[in-house]
Amino acid sequence: MKILAINGSPKSDGNTAQALQVLLQEVQNENIETELVTIGNKTIHGCIGCSRCAEQQNRQCVSFNDSVNELLPKMFAADGIVLGSPVYFAGINGTMKSFLDRAFFVSWVNGGLLRLKVGASVVAVRRSGGSAAFDQLNKYFQISELTTVGSCYWNIIHGFIPGEINQDLEGLRIVRTLGRNLAWLLKLVEHGRGHVVPPVLEEPVMTNFVR
Numbered sequence: 001m002k003i004l005a006i007n008g009s010p011k012s013d014g015n016t017a018q019a020l021q022v023l024l025q026e027v028q029n030e031n032i033e034t035e036l037v038t039i040g041n042k043t044i045h046g047c048i049g050c051s052r053c054a055e056q057q058n059r060q061c062v063s064f065n066d067s068v069n070e071l072l073p074k075m076f077a078a079d080g081i082v083l084g085s086p087v088y089f090a091g092i093n094g095t096m097k098s099f100l101d102r103a104f105f106v107s108w109v110n111g112g113l114l115r116l117k118v119g120a121s122v123v124a125v126r127r128s129g130g131s132a133a134f135d136q137l138n139k140y141f142q143i144s145e146l147t148t149v150g151s152c153y154w155n156i157i158h159g160f161i162p163g164e165i166n167q168d169l170e171g172l173r174i175v176r177t178l179g180r181n182l183a184w185l186l187k188l189v190e191h192g193r194g195h196v197v198p199p200v201l202e203e204p205v206m207t208n209f210v211r
Ligand SMILES: Cc1cc2nc3c(=O)[nH]c(=O)nc-3n(C[C@H](O)[C@H](O)[C@H](O)COP(=O)(O)O)c2cc1C
Pocket: 009, 010, 011, 013, 014, 015, 016, 017, 085, 086, 087, 088, 089, 090, 091, 124, 125, 126, 127, 128, 129, 158, 159, 160, 161, 162
């Protein structure tokens, strides 16, 4: 079993990365493999809506061959995906949005390649806007049929200067709890494999509301 964690922050040791490390430590304690990748320091083009990924069905972004294509195979291979983002103007940061729009669109139009994996998300924020950003991350999971893991509060941790999250004792508890809940759910899913039949995926239908 493996968890892939994606840090949207441009800082590879900022508050988001540190929160993800706290979470992943709990997962590792349950003998589950983890990997943390920072994408926020890369140049990642936004989705241009060309839909060539839908036409070509090659599990890749056809227009830009960057970190999205590099990471997609790892995302498809992982049992669980953790998303972490800093809060920028009450949302996720721009690079993370560019990454997620393209990665999740490729997965979605290629037959639901992230379907039935386990997902968890966390955001790091100085003061406010965390709840909106947290919702934004979870939207990617929900439209892609990942089972989203919760914690004992919404997964928001507070800090401004890197390392300040260590003063947010409640936030740390939330993140650690999330890590343990994630490990538990992963083990349940693994235990059920071969015993519980996955739900059937219906043929797609698009109703575009244009009259
Ligand atoms: C462009 C920008 C926008 C930000 N917007 C917000 C905001 O809306 N609300 C807030 O409380 N903090 C905001 N912050 C502060 C960051 O969310 C905070 O410092 C966070 O811990 C950064 O995480 P990182 O160290 O992983 O990059 C902003 C920071 C930047 C650089």
